[in-house]
Amino acid sequence: MWKxxxxxxxxxxxxxxxxxxxxxxxxxxxxxxxxxxxYVSGIGQAAKLPHYLKGVNVFNGLHGRALPVAQAAKIAxxxxxxxxxxxxxCNYGEGGNHLLAAMRRNVDITLIxxxxxxxxxxxxxxxxxxxxxxxxxxxxxxxMLEPFSPLATAVALDCSFVARxxxxxxxxxxxxxxxxxxxxxxxxxxxxQQCVTFNKVNTFxxxxxxxxxxxxxxxxxxxxxxxxxxxxxGDHIPIGVLYVHERPTYGDLHPALHDKPALWQSWTTDMAPxxxxxxxxx
Amino acid sequence: xxxSITISGEAGQGVKTLGALVARVLFDxxxxxxxxxxxxxxIRGGLDATTIRASDALHYAVQxxxxxxxxxxxxxxxxxxxxxxxxxxxxxxxxxxxDTKSGVDLPGATRIPATERxxxxxxxxxxxxxxxxxxxxxxxxxxxxxxxxxxxxVLPVRILEKNLPVLExxxxxxxxxxxxxxxxxLSHHLLANASQSIGAAAIVAGVRFYxxxxxxxxxxxxxxxxxxxxxxxxxxxxxxxxxxxxxxxxGASYAGVRQMVSTSGGGFALMVEALSLAxxxxxxxxxVDAQRPAxxxxxxxxxxxxxxxFVLHAGHGDFVRYLCAPRTAEDAxxxxxxxxxxSSKYQIPAVILxxxxxxxxxxxxxxxELGEVHLDRHLAEPGSYHEPYQRYALxxxxxxxxxxxxQTDWPVIVDSDEHDEAGHLTEDLDNRERMVGKRIHRQRDxxxxxxxxxxxxxxxxxxxxxxxxxxxxxxxxxxHPADLRLVHFNEVWPLKTERxxxxxxxxRLVVAVEGNATAQFAQLIARETGKRIKHTVLRYDGRPxxxxxxxxxxxxxxxx
Ligand SMILES: Cc1ncc(C[n+]2csc(CCOP(=O)(O)OP(=O)(O)O)c2C)c(N)n1
Ligand code: SF4
Ligand SMILES: [Mg+2]
Numbered sequence: 001m002w003k004x005x006x007x008x009x010x011x012x013x014x015x016x017x018x019x020x021x022x023x024x025x026x027x028x029x030x031x032x033x034x035x036x037x038x039y040v041s042g043i044g045q046a047a048k049l050p051h052y053l054k055g056v057n058v059f060n061g062l063h064g065r066a067l068p069v070a071q072a073a074k075i076a077x078x079x080x081x082x083x084x085x086x087x088x089x090c091n092y093g094e095g096g097n098h099l100l101a102a103m104r105r106n107v108d109i110t111l112i113x114x115x116x117x118x119x120x121x122x123x124x125x126x127x128x129x130x131x132x133x134x135x136x137x138x139x140x141x142x143x144m145l146e147p148f149s150p151l152a153t154a155v156a157l158d159c160s161f162v163a164r165x166x167x168x169x170x171x172x173x174x175x176x177x178x179x180x181x182x183x184x185x186x187x188x189x190x191x192x193q194q195c196v197t198f199n200k201v202n203t204f205x206x207x208x209x210x211x212x213x214x215x216x217x218x219x220x221x222x223x224x225x226x227x228x229x230x231x232x233x234g235d236h237i238p239i240g241v242l243y244v245h246e247r248p249t250y251g252d253l254h255p256a257l258h259d260k261p262a263l264w265q266s267w268t269t270d271m272a273p274x275x276x277x278x279x280x281x282x
Numbered sequence: 283x284x285x286s287i288t289i290s291g292e293a294g295q296g297v298k299t300l301g302a303l304v305a306r307v308l309f310d311x312x313x314x315x316x317x318x319x320x321x322x323x324x325i326r327g328g329l330d331a332t333t334i335r336a337s338d339a340l341h342y343a344v345q346x347x348x349x350x351x352x353x354x355x356x357x358x359x360x361x362x363x364x365x366x367x368x369x370x371x372x373x374x375x376x377x378x379x380x381d382t383k384s385g386v387d388l389p390g391a392t393r394i395p396a397t398e399r400x401x402x403x404x405x406x407x408x409x410x411x412x413x414x415x416x417x418x419x420x421x422x423x424x425x426x427x428x429x430x431x432x433x434x435x436v437l438p439v440r441i442l443e444k445n446l447p448v449l450e451x452x453x454x455x456x457x458x459x460x461x462x463x464x465x466x467x468l469s470h471h472l473l474a475n476a477s478q479s480i481g482a483a484a485i486v487a488g489v490r491f492y493x494x495x496x497x498x499x500x501x502x503x504x505x506x507x508x509x510x511x512x513x514x515x516x517x518x519x520x521x522x523x524x525x526x527x528x529x530x531x532x533g534a535s536y537a538g539v540r541q542m543v544s545t546s547g548g549g550f551a552l553m554v555e556a557l558s559l560a561x562x563x564x565x566x567x568x569x570v571d572a573q574r575p576a577x578x579x580x581x582x583x584x585x586x587x588x589x590x591x592f593v594l595h596a597g598h599g600d601f602v603r604y605l606c607a608p609r610t611a612e613d614a615x616x617x618x619x620x621x622x623x624x625s626s627k628y629q630i631p632a633v634i635l636x637x638x639x640x641x642x643x644x645x646x647x648x649x650x651e652l653g654e655v656h657l658d659r660h661l662a663e664p665g666s667y668h669e670p671y672q673r674y675a676l677x678x679x680x681x682x683x684x685x686x687x688x689q690t691d692w693p694v695i696v697d698s699d700e701h702d703e704a705g706h707l708t709e710d711l712d713n714r715e716r717m718v719g720k721r722i723h724r725q726r727d728x729x730x731x732x733x734x735x736x737x738x739x740x741x742x743x744x745x746x747x748x749x750x751x752x753x754x755x756x757x758x759x760x761x762h763p764a765d766l767r768l769v770h771f772n773e774v775w776p777l778k779t780e781r782x783x784x785x786x787x788x789x790r791l792v793v794a795v796e797g798n799a800t801a802q803f804a805q806l807i808a809r810e811t812g813k814r815i816k817h818t819v820l821r822y823d824g825r826p827x828x829x830x831x832x833x834x835x836x837x838x839x840x841x842x
Pocket of ligand 3: 088116117120127
């Protein structure tokens, strides 16, 4: 489909378009120049998003491996604002171990998961968030596995920022994603998104009927409450910032990064400092 | 003068300390020292042995016959006596020294009350090793002052005072002064293993990011970089797995930092997809594979040259890589620098094939001249690229000017999918052909950077080797220069074959000598030159090559 002069590889009606509009809106309204942004993705329909942005750095890596690349790039160049866009399969399935480690490592990057509860690009197999019982081309007997709860997992791991939003509410999506990017620490935003082609259960309307914004007086610092909220799924699905724990990031804690010029700039051809390495072996 | 001293005990008995003391005193006396480590994959119990070979000429390999044997426990004896398909390391000329408490009951062994006196003098059974060290020095004809100086360097300050009287009494034992090792002059030399020399070269090359996952025998590199991280501002990150470590490597390098990853074969297996990613995105990365016997978990603490074929072919699809295989710890320093240079210049992955023998063997090396090191990250200079900047701009060499994010105002766009010159994914099939050509084309230029293999000796039998087998092969060929000739590679891909072919042409018999079961390098030669090497000497029992081992096999072939 053609949009903004680009051949975009998404189906008409796909939830990714609304997400793309929101990212463009965030870039347009950001006071930071575009080249300060690095968009990293894995592989999947969602992971194509960075290619449709203008003027930003892009690393479109391997399926499941966006987070290792994104964290290392941020460590290498702390002047970059690093945002990962990838699917539920990519982050909760193939890259599951990286997600757990990233929450613990707390590098100051943002992960936006396009959660359509299905594998889109490979044509409709179950993802870790597909509901039990759903039949697919691969799960012909229906999914037998318990669905993965990204937000409960994130709260359990004390992830620094945990949120959920929905493509059907662009304003909410923009506010949530902006807060996540501004948050100092590792941020997870799970974005409920319809896949019109392969997910006939969790449709746009299905989500629309169920999502509920968190109440005004909700306290995201309360971990127990956040955990309870994170487990809510069914007739009511909470959206908003569920949990915030401001804690020192990897960059704050590491002496080679904290209050230092970006790591990639510490480059020298002066050999004098290295004689000491050889002296040690004498 | 060429003496081999073996200290062997159960893990945790202090073999390391005693070994370090002996190596230190011999190095400080100006001898070329080689110290290998042989240990089991456990922290307590099991075998922990070290052999120190000291001589007035440089050697890079151990030799199996022990001159002075210091067993710390009787349980280690079967490992050193004949049996299990190997020959005895203990011969009629071997002298033996042990603690009366060790339970070792070998005829002819000199027994001294090490533990008993250590407890009496220092209140500490572990000081027995210092007692033994004193007696060893006496047997070697090394003055007490030299023994004390080495002890001061090796032992932590807080236990030093307690240990010096133990040393003196050990030295005063009625042992036979069997050797005489006068002080020699050996200046401008260092004592290093390849974990240290690779680690030091990486720091010199500008590495500021290390990602890895612990795996013997590669962890020495991670530990070395971690130990120097604060001093040199390095981020050392223990990743959640090797898959992550290798993808982090690509991310860090994309963002402009020189990185290092080290692993062994099993971990490298998990890095394969990232190797392919580096190939596709044209991101320079450097990985060390410290080989150990495989497949699967194999023998964690032993050595082998069994990953060549794997590392050569690892990664799906066609892309260019550089593979080097250092001969020695000294060579490992130089080749590590070269790996960074070529990987950056050609925007390709480079893999350094080390192994347990190189990683854990301390050896005397000439001090490297840092003044001769020239570093270049090969980042594009202003004006060297067309605007708007395109990461994969087509060029005659295939290599595009490389910028990193925020180096200029231009964004840097890379993709693991097939992509166009701008870096955006495309399924245009004509573009595909151009891009494959671009990525592959640089191999020719890369080949022109490969050094010739080393040639030694004049004999009619040509031995062909690569990597860490060098020490054993060199020693053997220098002993039989009229019978044997050696052609030895330390850069194994791309393979430079002219000199090899010329040598093969002249040879009466060609024998491939390798530390693996299938003569992987000989297979590579056959593939690249069409010439099959029929005779082989292969070792895959986990032990390092030695001149004596190869010699025995050549006797079977009746060539010497
Ligand atoms: C190592 C590897 N395994 C499998 C694939 C095939 N693959 C591509 S995308 C994908 C799943 C995509 O699902 P998701 O991440 O949810 O993204 P979506 O397409 O739904 O946006 C898979 C299995 C791959 N590219 N690489
Ligand atoms: S398959 Fe689903 S996720 Fe992919 S583009 Fe189509 S609607 Fe969107
Ligand atoms: Mg999906």
